[in-house]
Amino acid sequence: MKISRVFKVNGKPFFPLGGQVKNSSGYNPEELETAWKALEYIRANTVEIPVFWEQVEPIEGQFDFSVVDKLIEEARKRNLRLILLWFATWKNGHMKYTPEWVKRNPARFKRVITHDGEAIPTLSSHCKANWEADRKAFCSFIKHLYEKDKDNQTVIAVQIENEPGIVGSDRDYGPEGDRDFKSSVPSVLIELISEKEGSPVHSIWKQCGSKKEGSWPEVFGRWAGELMTAWSIARYIDGLAVAGKEIYPEIPMYVNAWLDGGEWNMAGLNYPSGSPVTSTLDIWKWAAPHIDLIAPDIYRGDHKAYLNACQLYSREDNPLFVPESGASESNALNMFYALADYNAIGYHIFGIEQIVDDDGSLRPEAEKIAGSFQAVSAALPLLIEYQGTGRIHAVVQEEFKSMQILDLGRYVGLVKFYQVVPHSQKLGAISWLDYRHNPAKLVNERGRGLVIQAGEHEFYVLGAGFQLFLHKKDAPYNMLTATQASPFLQRELIDYVRVEEGCFDEEGKWVTIRRRNGDETDFNGIWVQPDVGVVHVVLNDAI
Numbered sequence: 001m002k003i004s005r006v007f008k009v010n011g012k013p014f015f016p017l018g019g020q021v022k023n024s025s026g027y028n029p030e031e032l033e034t035a036w037k038a039l040e041y042i043r044a045n046t047v048e049i050p051v052f053w054e055q056v057e058p059i060e061g062q063f064d065f066s067v068v069d070k071l072i073e074e075a076r077k078r079n080l081r082l083i084l085l086w087f088a089t090w091k092n093g094h095m096k097y098t099p100e101w102v103k104r105n106p107a108r109f110k111r112v113i114t115h116d117g118e119a120i121p122t123l124s125s126h127c128k129a130n131w132e133a134d135r136k137a138f139c140s141f142i143k144h145l146y147e148k149d150k151d152n153q154t155v156i157a158v159q160i161e162n163e164p165g166i167v168g169s170d171r172d173y174g175p176e177g178d179r180d181f182k183s184s185v186p187s188v189l190i191e192l193i194s195e196k197e198g199s200p201v202h203s204i205w206k207q208c209g210s211k212k213e214g215s216w217p218e219v220f221g222r223w224a225g226e227l228m229t230a231w232s233i234a235r236y237i238d239g240l241a242v243a244g245k246e247i248y249p250e251i252p253m254y255v256n257a258w259l260d261g262g263e264w265n266m267a268g269l270n271y272p273s274g275s276p277v278t279s280t281l282d283i284w285k286w287a288a289p290h291i292d293l294i295a296p297d298i299y300r301g302d303h304k305a306y307l308n309a310c311q312l313y314s315r316e317d318n319p320l321f322v323p324e325s326g327a328s329e330s331n332a333l334n335m336f337y338a339l340a341d342y343n344a345i346g347y348h349i350f351g352i353e354q355i356v357d358d359d360g361s362l363r364p365e366a367e368k369i370a371g372s373f374q375a376v377s378a379a380l381p382l383l384i385e386y387q388g389t390g391r392i393h394a395v396v397q398e399e400f401k402s403m404q405i406l407d408l409g410r411y412v413g414l415v416k417f418y419q420v421v422p423h424s425q426k427l428g429a430i431s432w433l434d435y436r437h438n439p440a441k442l443v444n445e446r447g448r449g450l451v452i453q454a455g456e457h458e459f460y461v462l463g464a465g466f467q468l469f470l471h472k473k474d475a476p477y478n479m480l481t482a483t484q485a486s487p488f489l490q491r492e493l494i495d496y497v498r499v500e501e502g503c504f505d506e507e508g509k510w511v512t513i514r515r516r517n518g519d520e521t522d523f524n525g526i527w528v529q530p531d532v533g534v535v536h537v538v539l540n541d542a543i
């Protein structure tokens, strides 16, 4: 499968791995200090920071992008790339980052009106003045980026708005919203829906009588409010992308989504109505062709819900990018599924400052997520090279799992999730038979990582909390019996040509940091820890 590498630097694919700062950190560059530190802990190459409409256009028509300049300067100093988030008409289904002159003028900048006539603090996508004001500000911002950064490409992408949609209503019941609700559903949209069997919106359309024409409620029944709002917001944002790309065509623009599936799963109550979710994602893809991708903010800890989100947003026409996720242990594990099985082209944690304690150290609760990020950061060129080829395998120690079997072509890979014997219970160095670097520092943790098959006899392994053993499938039967009978022989008889720890340099070339042999391979198999980078293993094919 060909992966669409939306993010590029100097024409080459780039994998953004990093964090997003908390919502208000970007107001003051000094407040970003904690974030810079946190980004070092996870070995990030990219940081996502919001740019607030209220800050850059405090008075209508007067722009000040000095804060953007400062962000670019600070990122460059640290050799980080930036993804800037345009917090404007929508921020989590509200209008909280619009300038005061917008907030204070509801007669000109129309808000969403609920079914009982209340105006809520969400701008209406049906109001032309809203779009026009956002467009002007967005274009000034993009023009500024173009002039300031086109040659350096410190800013690698722009997120348009943040989790757009309406919180508090399924649609705008005001005059403009009502006019659009009662108008005919565009025939091209009905045509596309009718042809896309298997799509959630196709099922809705069928349940409502498969009508070939009609108003939104006639065609989509009780789903009409949400679907019409999705169409309207997607067109609004696509219009911003068109205007922005006329100025800076090379810069990718994406939209992030607050996922559905929470509590009662009601649009406008449990997630913003009109956002790109299960029932509306296809509408968004059709209505917003100038948006490079739609990205899920995945905070779901449970394995199944996490995978469902990856599945939904990774499609031929939409590579998976995770702009926000939690700093939880579940994410430290699940992220490997996103990288291996769903070919995620970038991955970020939200509220990155939270992983740093008051004294500047990494908080103990964040060690797992930081470890996973550190391990991945050493292997980014491998992701770019092997995603989509079926050669990247996720290793994840789900609950109750003690081992995992991998089918690695000529080899069987046996992954063992080990238990570390507490240092205090060990009798002495000689009896430990554990020759991993710093065994005293090892902790029990859920195994996780990646096994990447680079060639028939060549592998890269990374992660934490597991050991990999390899066995040739066509080995003589008696040898197989011997290795099964004796775990020691199982490790001892593997015919390695080379086992080495290392990373990749700026050009993507492999750099060996340390060779392993003897005890370091005999006693513990191919073991991984975040701080050893990637382990490169070449086996002998001569016999």
Ligand code: DGJ
Residues within 6 Å of the ligand: 023, 092, 162, 163, 297, 324, 350
């Ligand atoms: C998702 C939003 O996109 C972020 O800006 C932030 O509000 C987080 N939720 C908080 O969990």
